[in-house]
Amino acid sequence: MVVGIDRLGRNAAEVMKTIRELGQRGIVLRSLGEGIDTSNAAGRMIAGVVASLAELELELGREHRTAAREARKARGQAIGRPKVLDAQKASLAQRMHAAGEPATTIASTLGVSRATVYRVLAQDNES
Structure with a gap:
């Protein structure tokens, strides 16, 4: 059992590799968060889609943070945590x-x- 499919690896390929390796050992994975069961082909396919969406969300967030940082830099605003003491x-x-x-x-x-x-x-x- 896992809380979420995306917790199995850093990217979709790693998640699918883990699911495949567990399956080869006869271990069925059940995801509590998504309600996915990898004991059948449909469950494995859904797990792959969920892992891909999680990876996409991570990449979009990274792109958004990078764009925001660059925009602050271009406006001459401070980047990072403010100083505790002036x-x-x-x-x-x-x-x-x-x-x-x-x-x-x-x-x-x-x-x-x-x-x-x-x-x-x-x-x-x-x-």
């Missing part, structure tokens, strides 16, 4: 550290994790 807060963290404040206090004051404080301090030391 330059002003990073400067405050540096001053607090120079004054001897522990990272825990700096993190609490700025509302960020200690790991973020350490990363900002390390970046400031590199420049």
